[in-house]
Amino acid sequence: MTQQYAQRTAVRTNAEGARNATLEDLATILQTQQERKLDVIAPASALDMRDGNLVIRGVEPHIQPTGVVNVDGTYRPTDVADEGFADKLKIPTQYLRRLRAEHLPLYDLNVNGWLEQEPERRFLVRALRSDAAAPGGEPGEGVARAFLSDSYRLIDNFDLLLAALDGIRQSGHAAQVTGCDLTDRRMYVRVESDEVAVQARELLKGYRSPYTGQTGDELPLISAGFVIRNSEVGAGAFTITPRAVVQVCTNGLTMTEDVMREVHLGGKQDDGVIQWSGATQSKVLELITAKTTDAVRTFLSRDFVEGKLRGIEAAAGRPVANPTQTIEHVTKKLNISGPVKDRILAHFIQGRQITAGGVMQAITAAAQQIPNADASYDLEALALPALRAAAAYAA
Incomplete structure (x- = not known):
């Protein structure tokens, strides 16, 4: 079981997110979000930017079992929402970010000016309602998430999580959720198998865990697993990606070439608050359950993991003659920044595996220590490209 070697610490990053959380913690956060969510289709003429905040006006109140929900109000954009304004209105993203930081009146003029160009054009605003009322009794300031x-077809994290867990249950495989991350952009759920652990002596020969000091020769096992990823805010499709886990250090090896994917595209929606029909939502969630069941049967198998290992081991064993130059070459080729590059070099030295496989392990070890879950996932996904780049450079 890999969990006993994990050095991760669960962190609640903000009111809406978490890092290395338990499944129970993630479910609690998502359920709390569900109660505040508001998804509105509105024409540009109903949208206005004031002091950097999005104002929605003229949208009919929404009646739900808990009462009447006022849609009109003020919503503070997240960075993700700002990127959406930039993308949909064709305003350079860096320019819009600079205006928010340095010149809010000009920020408002830019966004409002382009909204006024196409007043009938419709957009989806994903928001969170405020729990508190403003002093005058009006709705408090909410959050514009996207x-x-x-x-854009909505696949909410909470519904997706329940459907995916049902898929794991239906597979009959004793898989476990070993960690979860939630950011403004994405949800990540890591699943591993107690039943599928394969020998990887060649891959882990000479490797030493930077966390425990234990060697890969002492514990040469890799567990099968996968990571479920979803974005509610347009930052990527729902995906299930195989992920092997090195037991001696819990480094994760994400295999992006085998990803299962479901994009968030659908038909045009009517104006107002979005309410999916039960039948439509049921079909989407049934598909997610089925895909998760397929992923368990495909990725949590000894044959799959052993087949992947055979393709990795030849390149992983190639010796690295000059570690500093190799890390410089690999990080430059993969556009990895200076501070992260330095961390990768430090992990390479600590790992004591002076091979292309050691470069791969250094990437995955460094990824574990990045506080931002999105950046961590993106770095971990570069481990196999880094292995190939290091092996080619050493040739």
Whole structure:
């Protein structure tokens, strides 16, 4: 079981997110979000930017079992929402970010000016309602989470999580959720198998865990697993990606070439608050359950993991003659920044595996220590490209 070697610490990053959380913690956060979510299709003429905040006006109140929900109000954009304004209105992202930081009146003029160009054009605003009322009794300031196309299909994290867990249950495989991350952009759920652990003596020969000091020769096992990823705000499709886990250090090896994917595209929606029909939502969630069941049967198998290992081991064993130059070459080729590059070199030295495989292990070890879950996932996904780059450079 890999969990006993994990050095991760669960961190609640903010009111809406978490890092290395338990499944129970993630479910609690998502359920709390569900109660505040508001998804509105509105024309540009109903949208206005004031002091850097999005104002929605003229949208009919929404009646739900808990009472009447006022849609009109003020919503503070997240960075993700700002990127949506930039994308949909064709304003350079860096320019819009600079205006928010240095010149809010000009920020408002830019966004409002382009909204006024196409007043009938419709957008989806994904928001969170405020729990508190303003002093005058009006709704308090909410959060604009995303600014998207009106054809964006909603697959909410909470519903997806329940459907995926049902898929794991239906597979009959004793898989476990070993960690979860939630950011403004994405949800990540890591699944591992107690039943599928394969020998990887050649891959881990000479490797030493930077966390425990234990060697790969002492514990040469890799567990099968996968990671479920979803974005509610347009930052990527729902995906299930195989992920092997090195037991001696819990480094994760994400195999992005085998990803299962479901994009968030659908038909045009009517104006107002979005309410999916039960039948439509049921079909989407049934598909997610089925895909998760397929992923368990495909990725949590000894044959799959052993087949992947055979393709990795030849390149992993190639000796690295000059570690500093090799890390410089690999990080430059993969566009990895200076501070992260230095951390990778430090892990390479600590790992004591002076091979292309050691470069791969250094990438995955460094990824574990990055506080931002999105950046961590992106770095871990570069481990196999780094292995190939290091092996080619050493040839």
